[in-house]
Amino acid sequence: MKEPAITEEIIAAHNLTQDEYQRVLTILGREPTFTELGIFSVMWSEHCSYKSSKVHLQHLPTSGPRVLQGPGENAGVVDLGEGLAAVFKMESHNHPSYIEPYQGAATGVGGIIRDIFTMGARPITLLDSLRFGPLTEAKNRYLMGGVVAGISGYGNAVGVPTVGGEVVFAECYSHNPLVNVLCLGIAPVDKLFFARTGGIGNPVIYVGAKTGRDGIHGATMASETFDEKSEERRPTVQVGDPFREKLLIEACLELMQSDVLVGIQDMGAAGLTCSSCEMASRGGTGVEIDVQLVPRRERGMSPYEVMLSESQERMLLVVRQGTEGTVREIFAKYDLDAVVVGRVTGDGMMRVREGNRVVASIPAKALVDDAPVYHRPLMRPVWQDDVQRLNLEEIALPRDYGEVLLRLLASPTIASKAMVWERYDHMLFLNTVVGPGSDAVVLRLKETEKGIALATDGNGRYTFLDPFTGGMIAVAEAARNVVASGGEPVAITNCLNFGDPTRPEIAWQFAEAVRGMGAACRALHTPVTGGNVSLYNETTGKAIFPTPIIGMLGILAHISHATTQTWKAAGDVVALLGETREELGGSEYLKVCHGLLQGRPPMMDLEMEYRVQRCCLEAIQAGLVRSAHDCSDGGLAVALAEACMSNPDRPIGVDVSLADPLRPDALLFGESQSRIILSLREADLDRLKAIASHHGVVVTPIGRTGGDRFICRGRGFHVDLPLSRLDRAWREALPSYFGQREDA
């Protein structure tokens, strides 16, 4: 087969700039072949090279006493003690999910799971962080229905429970939904695997599904903005096969028990290209692949297509010479292909052959390390001051605060997500001590007394209004959720979803948000172990909110510290940790009740945040706390209502009096940070006060649990509603949009 000649159009179609093409010429010392051009273009895409984000990410803190592996490998690794390690990472699959929601989300799940078991860990849990446009639009219902079905369809069948996550709605995600999935696995600390090649002559083995023309140029697609033409790119859609992936997990984990594996890498974005050259460059060797040996699903595939295919459920292994038989035997047990497709070489080249013909020969290290790095120009948007302006005097106070509360509870961002999580197996492996529906997920670690907590968070609206503060709050809130569940926050992974970084305002948002995250990670002692950057999230020039999503990992010293957000008994004291300020900027209340996206987000004092968290954790560990819930979207009133309702089997009312001399709407619905609502036995109140004063944290008893009404009073307001009304508003909101299925 003859390869096309390299023309300007072909270079442009590969999204390589003139400068980048010059760089290719320099590295090769000649013109690239067509296959080589394809390889450079995927390796140097934003998705694989982080060329626009690197200069900012390098300022994040990435080390700490518990971090065994920071960014750079397939996933981060944290020491849990007792010889166990947590391997975790988050990935986005935004663009594919817009094009085909079911398969886009499904293959996103499949991809992140591979990152985890590649490192030797058994994947035990998934969390999904989703953003959609308003459900009043049919297209958004279709997207959400498809994405949730895809996560459910793939995650359940592959046998990894989806135990938590979040769903948030805003107009800006209408043409650009976000699908971020976190996976965590557990491995013995001394049995971790890495993407390496080891000794020269080692065989390179391809395992898993056959290669088709799926998703060719998916990696470059994920780095482009959408336009009308995106529709035409559809035939590259990849279909996930959770059954094959389940077999692949079992086969790889079984292989890892034996002593044959040198290195292993999943084939994700940029498929065989990325996996082979990254292994070689990390191993400091070369690698040679013969595309003719690669198992194929379709006829007549060119070397270019084989190298760039993004067919799912495939892995690349390097094993010790002479152990090929062992590999074949284990994979045959699971009816999976395991084929030697190449070997490790000593010349540092990534060489691709088709039989005897060499179709690509590129220095592997240069391909990876000499990728372009951009210091994109930054500019604070001219409209930033405008959106931050908010004069509270111009905001009319509502007449009926109960009505406002009901509206907020029915707002899809706040409403119960039971309809979503009931479609996910969230119980498999018998670890789920706190499942979906509380601040963080808590899993026990069998055979130890410990547990782990996980939460995802990230408020795009705050980050839009003030990227630095938004970045800080994303980390702080995720940590607070972990603390409220009884865990000590130890490390994060993250997904950074932003617009087109070649626009200086977007680059500025990115830089600021990352700076904020870094500050919070330092203050809270939660280093970054990995993550993912998704840029170009815009359609026809309109970017999404800058949306950093944080996945926070915490450790529970004892599983008995696991704490949920719901009241446990009538007659308990309700106490508020932290202070409420007159802050309404960026709140859900302003958006839902006044149609405003305006103001500064609530202020974040990291030092105070840390003290509140330590105080809460110490109180939990001392056994004083019956329930804990952080105040976030919708403020104090919504958090109190959730604590009443979120155990459907046992709703318990509350009677609260608030004395603060603030505007009632700010007091009830403002989203001041660093606040946690606790419930405890009356007899324990003094001990809680002592702990709080030791940490310099304000604790205010505000009422009592009990009854079947929600009562909340203060200066200028008196809300008194039966729980059943709150419950209906909150629980029926999401299903009401899906009464008529459109995604059958």
Next chain:
Amino acid sequence: MRFGIIVFPGSNCELDCQWVLHDILGQQAELIWHKEQELKDYDCLILPGGFAHGDYLRTGAIARFSPIMKAVEDHARRGGLVMGICNGFQILCEAGLLPGMLLRNTTLSFICRQVYMRVETTETPFTGTCATGQVLRVPINHNEGRYYADDRTLARLKTNKQVVFRYVTSAGELFEKANPNGSLDHVAGVCNEQRNVLGLMPHPERAAEPLLGSASGRAIFESIINYGRALSPASR
């Protein structure tokens, strides 16, 4: 007792069953890969939940042809105990070891949540320590759990008291809203005529520890163990 847990490609609840049987209840429990052709002398076989062969074509349709299934049938014919949970139930129906079929939930969606099921008969090895009418709180986790049988089969099931569990409210009532998947006559579990083969959609192994929210599924495993003990008091 000796439990054997059959692992099909795509099964995923085998470790959970083993955990409950071995680590919680102190029984022997071994995993058996579906390509095996012979079985050691197990007292009870468990076909666990999951997605054998990806649930492709029909749930359980391909798994019933696994090499091990011949031995499972022989074991059942000899009166050995077999319990299919969720996907295991689906496989037993496809294999003809249990009457009826499991169809797509009427909600058309996968459902994972706690439900209540009522013990309809204690005259099985799987419910011997329960009380008739006892309500168990056990989670379901399936896409195809709508029990179906033709009229004649259903009539026979009723006459023979082969309906072992029904979906009910927490108070034990047969209200429509307590039937999560549209099962015929609220059927959650059935046994064969000889009463040694049971299939049920809810997952008792997910309800065996208070830490995880419910321990009421334990009654089923304890009934089996009790039955085994009664059969051969000396050896166990």
Next chain:
Amino acid sequence: MEMIRAKVYVTLKSGILDPQGETVKGALETLGFAGVQDVRIGKFMVITLNGVGREDATRNIEEMCKKLLANPVIEDYRFEVEEA
């Protein structure tokens, strides 16, 4: 020997509730399509055989349906065999 293509149709027995069909019917009505009386959803499989004569193919496909492709408790099947 030629290539044979078999088209297999598997449908739910009449009388068995087809919630997916019902839902599609409802959705079609919502979209404004009038006169939709009934929707039933089944499977359509295309099986390509190689190196098998037409008669053998027919016998084989019949057997595949009986054994695996359809479940007689809930489904009917029908197929056509043609040269590809």
Next chain:
Amino acid sequence: MEMIRAKVYVTLKSGILDPQGETVKGALETLGFAGVQDVRIGKFMVITLNGVGREDATRNIEEMCKKLLANPVIEDYRFEVEEA
């Protein structure tokens, strides 16, 4: 006006992975059926229309396929309309 029956065939576009078909193919081979080259599994829908003329029916079904019955990203469709 007569009753119209439409048969709609929805199939995966060629080149799109069909994990279900692949798995069934493997199962057929395990069961000892020789010569199975390929299995692709799609949907077969039977839609009954009432009070709609044949021409309108044809136009409607075409539109139903486009809007709802097939997912144009990964599926093709084909249909036949007949008097029932």
